[in-house]
Amino acid sequence: MSDILISPALKxxxxxxxxxxxxxxxxxxxxxxxxxxxLLLFLFAPLVVVFIEATxxxxxxxxxxxxxxxxxxxxxxxLIVAAISVPANLIFGLAAAWAIAKFSFPGKSLLITLIDLxxxxxxxxxxxxxxxxxxxxxxxxxWFSAQGIQIIFAVPGIVLATIFVTFPFxxxxxxxxxxxxxxxxxxxxxxxxxxxxxxxxxxxxxNIKWGLLYGVLLCNARAMGEFGAVSVVSGHxxxxxxxxxxxxxxxxNEYNSVAAxxxxxxxxxxxxxxxGLKTFLEWKxxxxxxxxxxxx
Amino acid sequence: xxxxxxxxxxxxxFRAPSVIPGFGITFGYTLLxxxxxxxxxxxTLLWRSSELGFGGLYAVAxxxxxxxxxxxxxxxxFAAAFxxxxxxxIVAWVLTxxxxxxxxxxxxxxxLPFALPTAVAGISLAALYAPNGWFGAYLAEIGVxxxxxRLGILVALIFIGLPFVVRTVQPIIAELEIELExxxxxxxxxxxxxxxxxxxxxxxxxxxTGFALAFARAIGEYGSVIFIAGNIAYISEIAPxxxxxxxxQYDFAGATAIASIMLAISFIALLVINLIQAWSRKRFxxx
Numbered sequence: 408m409s410d411i412l413i414s415p416a417l418k419x420x421x422x423x424x425x426x427x428x429x430x431x432x433x434x435x436x437x438x439x440x441x442x443x444x445x446l447l448l449f450l451f452a453p454l455v456v457v458f459i460e461a462t463x464x465x466x467x468x469x470x471x472x473x474x475x476x477x478x479x480x481x482x483x484x485x486l487i488v489a490a491i492s493v494p495a496n497l498i499f500g501l502a503a504a505w506a507i508a509k510f511s512f513p514g515k516s517l518l519i520t521l522i523d524l525x526x527x528x529x530x531x532x533x534x535x536x537x538x539x540x541x542x543x544x545x546x547x548x549x550w551f552s553a554q555g556i557q558i559i560f561a562v563p564g565i566v567l568a569t570i571f572v573t574f575p576f577x578x579x580x581x582x583x584x585x586x587x588x589x590x591x592x593x594x595x596x597x598x599x600x601x602x603x604x605x606x607x608x609x610x611x612x613x614n615i616k617w618g619l620l621y622g623v624l625l626c627n628a629r630a631m632g633e634f635g636a637v638s639v640v641s642g643h644x645x646x647x648x649x650x651x652x653x654x655x656x657x658x659x660n661e662y663n664s665v666a667a668x669x670x671x672x673x674x675x676x677x678x679x680x681x682x683g684l685k686t687f688l689e690w691k692x693x694x695x696x697x698x699x700x701x702x703x
Numbered sequence: 704x705x706x707x708x709x710x711x712x713x714x715x716x717f718r719a720p721s722v723i724p725g726f727g728i729t730f731g732y733t734l735l736x737x738x739x740x741x742x743x744x745x746x747t748l749l750w751r752s753s754e755l756g757f758g759g760l761y762a763v764a765x766x767x768x769x770x771x772x773x774x775x776x777x778x779x780x781f782a783a784a785f786x787x788x789x790x791x792x793i794v795a796w797v798l799t800x801x802x803x804x805x806x807x808x809x810x811x812x813x814x815l816p817f818a819l820p821t822a823v824a825g826i827s828l829a830a831l832y833a834p835n836g837w838f839g840a841y842l843a844e845i846g847v848x849x850x851x852x853r854l855g856i857l858v859a860l861i862f863i864g865l866p867f868v869v870r871t872v873q874p875i876i877a878e879l880e881i882e883l884e885x886x887x888x889x890x891x892x893x894x895x896x897x898x899x900x901x902x903x904x905x906x907x908x909x910x911x912t913g914f915a916l917a918f919a920r921a922i923g924e925y926g927s928v929i930f931i932a933g934n935i936a937y938i939s940e941i942a943p944x945x946x947x948x949x950x951x952q953y954d955f956a957g958a959t960a961i962a963s964i965m966l967a968i969s970f971i972a973l974l975v976i977n978l979i980q981a982w983s984r985k986r987f988x989x990x
Contacts, residue, residue, distance in 0.1 A: 574741060
């Protein structure tokens with residue numbers, strides 16, 4: 408509006424006044440140059456190099472890497488692990504967000520802090536704690552091995568470690584979002600006679616669906632890409648307990664660079680798709696996502 | 704009076720009354736799942752390290768190889784977080800305040816270290832900085848060796864920590880009020896004075912938080928570091944790697960000791976972050 412009211416002459420002076428609150432053209436260009444150079448060297452280059460190294464010996468060699476049985480087994484295991492751990496944390500995230508956002512009770516902020524806890528634990532330590540619980544000398548390890556169930560150095564251990572490191576993703580996206588939305592719409596639905604479940608499906612879910620998708624997206628990316636925690640509990644049995652990141656490590660240490668980077672291309676592509684969808688959601692549905700959780 | 708009696712009626716209740724159903728089952732499930740997945744395993748670690756006692760913890764921490772790894776981890780994490788602090792501020796400033804082609808794309812790319820699996824970052828950084836790599840070849844000409852040295856660890860930790868600083872500072876830069884700058888300028892301040900005394904102070908809490916987050920992440924980082932570090936004992940070994948080394952030697956007590964030291968450091972970092980944010984809320988009215 409103010410643009411219309413200000414005469415051209417006045418606008419010129421106000422522009423000059425703006426100049427006092429802006430950096431000089433030189434400083435501006437220098438800062439942009441420094442920032443972009445830093446991003447290109449430190450972020451962009453490592454990404455590009457993955458694709459270049461993978462195709463260094465041509466496309467056939469790159470494609471051949473995916474015909475190895477170990478590679479296929481690693482891909483299958485990664486998909487299985489994500490297919491278990493993401494829904495597990497999704498259900499937990501919904502339950503936790505419902506309890507925390509729709510009700511008031513003492514100790515709530517402590518509970519939120521505890522849910523965030525896995526993010527501040529080193530991945531290697533996350534793997535180690537499961538080793539201490541379920542390992543041969545562990546608390547529950549003896550009981551499980553007596554039942555003939557192997558957890559450590561087997562798929563269940565990998566799933567558990569993945570669930571641990573991806574634990575907070577969905578919950579920490581949903582809790583602030585549902586807190587912002589309050590309980591008014593649910594109360595309206597309930598007073599109009601809807602059942603609790605129907606209220607959840609027809610009122611709550613549509614309100615949180617984009618936030619939910621956002622959380623699931625980040626959770627899935629981490630679940631498929633986790634290395635440290637999974638590395639400790641996996642035992643590195645080829646074709647059995649190797650996920651894609653572990654397969655990358657093995658191939659790289661065997662100096663099979665093309666195959667290692669070919670596996671890495673899968674994960675880098677997953678990262679790019681995740682970033683793309685995430686940016687799209689943030690741009691298109693900014694209002695439907697909570698403002699708090701832009702960092703992880 | 705009526706209110707009072709209602710209050711008294713509910714005084715023994717755990718949660719405030721509500722018409723919304725499902726508290727019992729969701730709260731119960733939350734507690735159960737949290738306890739089984741997070742609290743019980745972490746408690747096991749604390750219990751195992753308490754068996755060692757302070758003497759045992761100190762004995763492990765003062766083993767020369769462990770002490771060297773802890774020193775490497777802390778000093779390099781600090782240095783990396785500091786470099787992230789400076790460049791993160793510049794990146795956040797440029798992405799928020801200036802308009803230039805490709806700004807959105809660069810903004811999206813800041814999150815890359817969050818999205819890119821650490822093992823992938825690790826091998827690609829190693830390939831970049833290896834003596835025959837893109838950057839490594841040039842750096843070798845001027846006599847700088849990055850891959851398989853401490854400098855390599857630093858590069859990986861800078862990579863992993865950058866988004867923490869940028870994403871913490873960005874919203875605060877966006878909220879800076881132009882009126883303050885105008886007032887400062889009309890009162891005769893140089894641009895540099897405005898930047899140092901008007902623009903920077905409200906950013907300090909966010910910068911400190913970003914620094915602490917980057918530092919905490921760097922201390923625990925494993926995947927992106929081990930490929931480029933070379934892992935030479937006493938020189939370029941990091942603390943998380945030493946946990947893995949101890950586990951491979953079936954030295955569970957040693958691994959537990961290092962893990963609990965690292966866990967303690969992360970909790971202290973978490974506490975410091977919360978204190979900074981509480982102070983910031985009081986001082987500036989935002990986080």
